[in-house]
Amino acid sequence: MEIRNGRVRGLDLHLARLDAATRELFGEGLDGGLVCERVRGALRTAGVTDAGVRVYVHLPPGDGTVRPVTTVIARPPTPEPEAPQRLTAVTYQRPAAHLKHTGVFGQSYHLRRAQAAGFDEALLTGPDGIVAEGAITNVGFVEGDTVVWPDAPALDGITMLLLRRELDRLGLPWVRRPVCLADIPSFDGAFVSNSLGVAPVGRIDELSVPVDVPVVGRLRSLYANAEWDVI
Structure with a gap:
């Protein structure tokens, strides 16, 4: 946190x-x-x-x-990323993905390789290119006015849960459904979220993703204005 x-x-x-x-x-x-x-x-x-x-x-x-x-x-605290994030897809899914646990060699390995290749994050995928999550983020997509989170084994990140709660509070649409790599070009935008905040995705491998997407801007605003709780 x-x-x-x-x-x-x-x-x-x-x-x-x-x-x-x-x-x-x-x-x-x-x-x-x-x-x-x-x-x-x-x-x-x-x-x-x-x-x-x-x-x-x-x-x-x-x-x-x-x-x-x-x-x-x-x-020391880490600032929220400002630049659109660049992702590269890798075939890997975390064991017991619904838990945040210390068995992180696989995701750390792929994250380091992704960063060495000039990307910011690894996009973890399973059989038939099913999209799960990022190595250290949740990933979401935009379809019109609707936020789409992949339905695959993944950690329910706190920022993702917070965004869902805020979307529900405002009556804004979101769904969770299977997303494959082949589906990504059909989306209007993409974003990643974790404890650092929400950032647009500008590239997934060789695919350029639109970053000036109103829904992603709304998500960033919702997170920025979310209530802070005293520890």
């Missing part, structure tokens, strides 16, 4: 995802108050109110009776 002035967007979504994943992996819930306390402690230790924060829940070595441990790491 990106924290500014001790606040974060979508805190309830972060805590709910951490709790659900902890229940699935370790068979018990995670106290949201404890998470916030640890985050505040990390900020105090670093002497900052702005940071990029990661929360890890893990089992330390033991005899099977140990309880999950919550660890928080605070790093």
Whole structure:
């Protein structure tokens, strides 16, 4: 999560995802108050109110009776990307993709190769070119006035969930349906989202994607104006 002035967007979504994943992996819930306390402690230790924060829940070595441990790491904040993003498609899907987990070698490998080739992000795809997600982002497409998120194994990113909530609040249309690489030229635009914000996509491999798309501008505005929650 990106924290500014001790606040974060979508805190309830972060805590709910951490709790659900902890229940699935370790068979018990995670106290949201404890998470916030640890985050505040990390900020105090670093002497900052702005940071990029990661929360890890893990089992330390033991005899099977140990309880999950919550660890928080605070790093310098990262600004929102300003330039349209360039994506390259790779055949890879994360294991247990619905979880945000530490088994990231595959996606890190493809992201580094993509960046070495002059791209900003890797677009992860499955059999028959089914589009799933980015290596570190969710990807969405624009069809007229409708936002289309791919229906494939992927992490439900907090920014994506926050955007869906804002779209629902305003009665604006979005759908989740299968998207293949062959479908991409038919869309009016594309974007990526993660904790850094929302950015238009300007290129996917050799395909140029329109970036001056009103729906993407609306999404960026919705995210920029989303409520900040005190940690």
